Amino acid sequence: MPGAGPQRKLEISREEGCWKAQFLAMGSPCELLCDDDDEVAARAAAQAVATESWRIEDKFSRYLRGNIIDRINRAGGARIDVDEETARLIDFAVTLYELSDRRFDITSGSLRRVWTFDGSANVPKKADVDAVLERVGWHKVEWHGSALRIPPGMEIDLGGIGKEYAVDRAAAMARDQTTASCLVNFGGDLAVSREPSTRDAWSVGIEALGGGAYAPDTIIRLSAGALATSGDAQRFLLKDGVRYSHILDPRTGWPVQGAPASITVAADTCVQAGMLSTLAMLQGEGAEAFLEAQGCQYWLGQARCA
Amino acid sequence: MAGCSNMGVESWDRDVLAKDEMQLIVDPLEAATDDHIYFSKEASSGGRSFGGGGCGCN
C-alpha cells in the first residue's frame, strides 16, 4: 500500500485569534481553523484531520496504484470484493445515480479521455465520444452490496463524492478532538465542527470558495453546517461562439447546456451540500429551479468572461 | 478658508469620526421625524437638509 506521500507535511501556525493548520490532500490546499486557545488540543485536532484526509486520499484516489479503486479499474472484468466503507460510498453513489436519473454516474470517468476543458476550441468529434460511451454507464456494472464487477476498460471514480466525504469526516474528527469550534476548508468545500462560542460565525468570502465570479462582496457567515461549491468558471471550451461547460452528461457524453458557472450550496453536511450543487449543475438550465424546489440556501456564480 | 488647510487629521486618525455616534446625522429617521414635527408647528424648516414639508399639516 502506498505510504505517506513525499510532500505530506502539516504546517500549524497561530493566526490572529485561532490556530491554523495547512496541508495538501486530494489535490487541493486544505486548511483547519481552530478557535481553541489550547495549542495541544489544536495540534491534536489538526493531526487527526490531516491523517484522516490522507487516508481517504490514499484509499480512493484513482491516481494511486494498488488501492481499491485501482484494483477495481484494472480487474479486467473480474469480481472484486470491497470493504465496508467503500461499499457505503458506492451505495451512496447508486442512490445519486437514481436520484439524478442516471446523470450522476461514477463510471463516467473515461469521458476525460476525449474532453479536456482548457478554454481552447478542441471539441471532440461525435464518433470519438460515442466510442468512449461504450465504456460508460452504471447499468453495465454488477454490484451485489459487497462485491463489484465492471466491464473491462470501464473506470469508476469516487472523486465526485470523496472530497465532501473527507470534509465531513474531518469535521467529525475535529468535533471529537476539541470542544472549540473548527472550520474545515478543503479547497472551497467547508464544514463547521461545532457552533462557535468566541465569535458569532466564521466569515467566508464566497470569492474564496473558488468557482465563478460571484458578487465579489458576498460574505457568508457560517456558524453551523457546511458549504460546497461545484463548477469552475475557468474550465470550459469555446468554439464558434458556443461555450461548452465542463459538466458532462454521462448519458450523451456531451456537456450540459446552460449550467451556471458555479453553484455554492449550504446544507447540514458537506456531502449533502456538494451533491445538491452537483445535481443542480447536472440540470443545466434547470439548475436554479431545482435548487428552489429543494428549498436550500444557494448562491449562483455567473460565468466570468474569458 | 486658507486657515483650514492645517486643521483636520491624518487619514489614519479618523477612528473617532468613524463611530456611529459621531456622524452628523446619527439617526436619519428620527431627524426626519423631528424636522416634520417642527415644520408643521413652526414657520421655519430644514437647515440641516432640505426643508421638511410636503404636508397639509396644520
Added chain:
Amino acid sequence: MRLCEKGPSSNYANLLMHVRRILILLLVLPALSYVSASASDTLDLDEYSGKVVVVDFWASWCVPCRRSFPWLNSMHDTYADQGLVIVGVNLDNEEDAARKFLEEYPPKFKIAFDSNKEMAREFDVIAMPSSFVIGRDSAIVATHHGFKVKRQDEYEAVIRKALAED
C-alpha cells in the same frame, strides 16, 4: 463626508511616485525593519527580497478595508507560491479593535502593527486603505488609494505583471 478612500490614484501621483521612488526606498527599508515590536512579528522587507510585496495599510473602523480582506486572502491563495507576499499594516489607535477585526476576518497574510504611525508617514498614506505594490527589484510599481470591489481585476493585473517581471 466620506471617511475613507474609494478609487485609483491619478496620473499625477504616479509621476510623483517615480521621482520619490528612490527616496522612499531608502527611508522605507530601514523603517520597515523596526516597525513596532508589539506586532506578532517585526516586518523586515529584506526577508522578501526578490519577491513582490504588497504593503496594505488598513484599520478596523474603515469599511472598504473590511471589503479588501477577502480579496487579499484570495490573492494570497492564488499567488503566494509565485512569490507574492502581502503585509497588512494596521493603523488602529486601539489595538484590541484591530484584534477583534482580525478574529472576524481571519487574514491568510502577515499582519504588522504600526502603532506610532511611522510607516504610514514614510509611505505618505493619504487615504484609507492604501496599498503599495513593491516589485521584485524593491521598487514601488503601483499605489492604490482606497479599495473598489469593482476594480479587483485591475489590482490583480498589477500584481500579476509585477510577478512576471524577474
Added chain:
Amino acid sequence: MAQRDDKSVSATLAAATCALLGGTASAPVKAQEEPKWEFNTALLYYGEDDDRVQDASLSILAIRDFLDEQSLALGLSVDTLTGATPSGANRSNGAQTFTRPSGRGAYTTAAGDLPLDDTFRDTRVSLSANWQQPLGRMNLVNVGATASREYDYTHLGVNGGIARDFNQRNTSVSAGIAISRDTWDVVGGSPEPLSLMSDVGDLGNRTGEDSKDVIDVVLGVTQVISRDLITQFNYSYSDSSGYLNDPYKIVSVVDATSGDTVPRQRGPGVEGPDYQYRFESRPDNRAKHSLYGQAKYYMDGKVLDASYRYMTDDWEIDSHTIDLRYRWPMGENGYLEPHFRFYTQTEAEFYTIGIVDGEPLPSYASADYRLGDFDATTIGLKYGWTTAGGSDLSVRVELYSQDGDIPSDRLRGNQIGYVEYPDLDALIVQFSYRFSR
C-alpha cells in the same frame, strides 16, 4: 431529473448521507449572507394637550448597501392624525358656529372656548427613495424622490446633490437642490382668500387654484477640526410660489372699538355662522434664507452635539433655533441622551387676530398661530442600547411647548386680557429599532 417531485430528492439525499456518514451528530446548517439591508423603524406618538392634535406614526427607512459605497434608501411612513387645531377665529363669550370646509355641515364651539377645527382627522402616507454613489474618488452624488398623499393634500418632489471632499477628506463641500409641487384638493375646492365664510351648502366662494411649487437649495461645508471635533455650516435658500394659504384657516372680522366679532345674518332655515369670518390670505410667494451651524465633539465616550440655525424670510419672520444633545455611554452597550432645544420666531407682518370691520380689506391676513410671535422649548431624554445580535433599540420622551404673546397694541377693546396666543404643550414618545438582514 426523475419525474419524482423534487422535494423528495433532498429527503432521500439526507437519508443516504446518514447511511454514508453513520449519523455523526452535526448541528443543522446556519449560514447567513452578510446582511445587506439595514432597516430603521420608528413608532412615534405626538400628542398635544386639551384635545388638540394627536399623531401616531409608523416609519420605516430601509438602506441597502451595494458595492463600493453605492446605496439605496427607501422610506415609508404612515401617520394617522386626529384631534383638532385652532381655526384662527378668536374665542368669544357667545357660542360660535362654523361651516365645515367641505361646505356640508357645521360645527359649534362653546362660549369662551378657543374655536378648534376638528375636520382634521386624516391619514397620511409618505414615500421616499434616494440613490447615492461615488463619482470619481472624491465626489459623492445622490438623487432622490419624495411623495406623500393625504385625503386633501398631495406632495411630489425630486432632489439631488453632490458632495466633494478636499485635503484628505478633512473638508467637504456639498450642494443640493430639491423641487416639489404640492396640491390641496379640498372637498368643494379651496375658498377664495379673504372671502366670507358662507352658509352650509353655499360653495359660491370656492376656487380651483390650489397648488404651490417649492425650490430648496442647500450649500454646505463640513470641516474636521481635530480627531474629536467635526463641524458643519449650511446656507439654504427656499422659494415657494403659488397657493400658500391654508384653506381651513380663518380670521375673525372684528368691530373697530369693541374688538368683538361682528355678527352676520344666516340665510332663512339654513345652518351657518352667526358671526363674520374671512378665509385667510397669504402672499403667493415666500423666499426664506437660513444659516445653520453644527458641531460634534467627542470626549472619551461622551458626545456633545450642538447646532444653531438662523432663518429670515420676506414675510418678516426671523427665527433662531438652538439644539443641544449630550450623549452619555451607560453600561456596556447603552447610552443616555438628554436633549434641549430652544426656538423663537417673530410674527409674519400680515399676522393678525382680527380684520377690522368697515376698513378696507388688507391684501394679506392670517391668524394661523404658526405665523405668530412665540418661543418654543423642547426638553427630552433618549435611552438607547445595542442588543447582542447587533441591533439598536431606543426610546425617547420629549416635552414640546410653545408660548407666544400678542403685543397689547394689537388688541382692541374687549380683546385685551381675553384674546391670547393659543399656547401649546405636546408630548413626544418614540420607539426606534434598527436591525440588519
